Amino acid sequence: MAAAFALEKQVAISAVLRACRLTSSVFNKLVTAETVTKNDKSPVTVADYAAQAVINTLLSRAFPQDPIVGEEDAKVLRAPETEEHRGLRAHVVALANDALSPPPTADERAEWGVGASRTADELLDAIDRGMYEGGSTGRMWALDPIDGTKGFLRGGQYAVCLALIVDSVVELGVMGCPNLPVDFLKPDGEKGCLFVAVRGQGAATRSLSSPTLHALTLPPVPASSYQLLESLEAAHSSHSFSALFSQKLGITRPPLRMDSQAKYCALARGEGAIYLRMPTGVGYREKIWDHASGSVLVTEAGGVITDSRGLPLNFGLGRTLGENFGIVAANKQVHARAIEIHLGITLQGIEQDVIM
Ligand SMILES: Nc1ncnc2c1ncn2[C@@H]1O[C@H](COP(=O)(O)O)[C@@H](OP(=O)(O)O)[C@H]1O
Numbered sequence: 102m103a104a105a106f107a108l109e110k111q112v113a114i115s116a117v118l119r120a121c122r123l124t125s126s127v128f129n130k131l132v133t134a135e136t137v138t139k140n141d142k143s144p145v146t147v148a149d150y151a152a153q154a155v156i157n158t159l160l161s162r163a164f165p166q167d168p169i170v171g172e173e174d175a176k177v178l179r180a181p182e183t184e185e186h187r188g189l190r191a192h193v194v195a196l197a198n199d200a201l202s203p204p205p206t207a208d209e210r211a212e213w214g215v216g217a218s219r220t221a222d223e224l225l226d227a228i229d230r231g232m233y234e235g236g237s238t239g240r241m242w243a244l245d246p247i248d249g250t251k252g253f254l255r256g257g258q259y260a261v262c263l264a265l266i267v268d269s270v271v272e273l274g275v276m277g278c279p280n281l282p283v284d285f286l287k288p289d290g291e292k293g294c295l296f297v298a299v300r301g302q303g304a305a306t307r308s309l310s311s312p313t314l315h316a317l318t319l320p321p322v323p324a325s326s327y328q329l330l331e332s333l334e335a336a337h338s339s340h341s342f343s344a345l346f347s348q349k350l351g352i353t354r355p356p357l358r359m360d361s362q363a364k365y366c367a368l369a370r371g372e373g374a375i376y377l378r379m380p381t382g383v384g385y386r387e388k389i390w391d392h393a394s395g396s397v398l399v400t401e402a403g404g405v406i407t408d409s410r411g412l413p414l415n416f417g418l419g420r421t422l423g424e425n426f427g428i429v430a431a432n433k434q435v436h437a438r439a440i441e442i443h444l445g446i447t448l449q450g451i452e453q454d455v456i457m
């Protein structure tokens with residue numbers, strides 16, 4: 102009997118690999134007109150839109166009943182073209198078709214919509230399949246076509262992130278990190294990694310260039326090598342809180358800052374030992390697509406992930422993690438200590454002062 106979610110895993114890997122090829126091909130050619138600033142002032146590029154179109158095309162073909170919670174929507178692409186973004190829609194369509202049209206590999210099937218081009222309308226509709234509001238019951242996919250768009254724009258880390266959530270539980274996570282070194286001890290060596298985790302079946306990784314997945318288990322990290330993994334963007338995670346937290350945990354090494362869920366991937370490989378993400382102000386709600394695939398990867402690699410108060414992340418409350426406050430991911434021992442430290446800082450009443 103096939104393992105649970107075997108087909109979902111196969112489709113998700115295919116979709117993420119095709120999207121990774123697309124994003125890598127775009128990077129060197131990106132021009133200003135191809136980056137849009139969203140209402141919340143965050144950037145989105147032709148590559149984010151095209152990657153969402155590709156992945157949603159495969160998901161909609163392979164699993165037509167499944168709703169998708171995707172970060173992007175096609176509103177800007179449907180609006181009349183402005184001088185500022187001339188050619189945006191056409192470029193998204195061309196990129197998506199470049200990624201979809203190569204014939205199916207031995208691991209793919211033509212029914213998933215690979216090996217053929219789509220019309221512009223079909224691709225914009227595919228992007229808008231991601232507008233599902235989420236919820237606590239049934240199946241749904243969570244997609245971040247480029248997590249760490251700022252990292253992508255600066256040539257740093259970013260990740261193509263796809264997860265399957267069933268009844269609020271993340272069952273499958275697939276992440277592609279085209280700029281992550283295959284061997285973290287060789288930062289200038291080969292880059293590009295894939296990470297796959299199925300709940301109850303373990304975590305695995307491979308380079309983007311090789312077909313063989315290798316099991317991944319969070320290795321023990323000696324306390325003297327602890328390093329805090331955190332966002333490069335100070336607006337996304339409080340660097341001052343992390344500094345205080347590191348001091349209380351006795352960490353002397355500087356934080357390892359990188360964009361995107363590549364932090365979860367690094368953690369699962371034994372880099373850092375703790376990923377801490379503390380809100381920088383009141384009001385921001387973490388998005389489910391920013392943590393779904395990373396959370397199952399860390400858990401399946403043998404780690405623990407909760408919010409900063411030790412509560413489980415709740416993926417069943419809609420497009421956001423609702424009342425969850427901050428994120429702490431680490432191996433079991435460090436995690437328990439990290440929650441204690443967070444509580445200590447909170448009880449001293451200095452949490453809000455430091456977070457700002
Ligand atoms: N004020 C804020 N606090 C926390 N996360 C934020 C934020 N504003 C944006 N983000 C999220 O941070 C993600 C990047 O995380 P990181 O800092 O770890 O690279 C962004 O994903 P996208 O790049 O997909 O938009 C975005 O969803």
Ligand SMILES: [Mg+2]
Nearest residue numbers: 143144172250
């Ligand atoms: Mg974004």
Ligand SMILES: [Mg+2]
Nearest residue numbers: 245248249391
């Ligand atoms: Mg994101």
Ligand SMILES: [Mg+2]
Nearest residue numbers: 172245247248
């Ligand atoms: Mg994104």
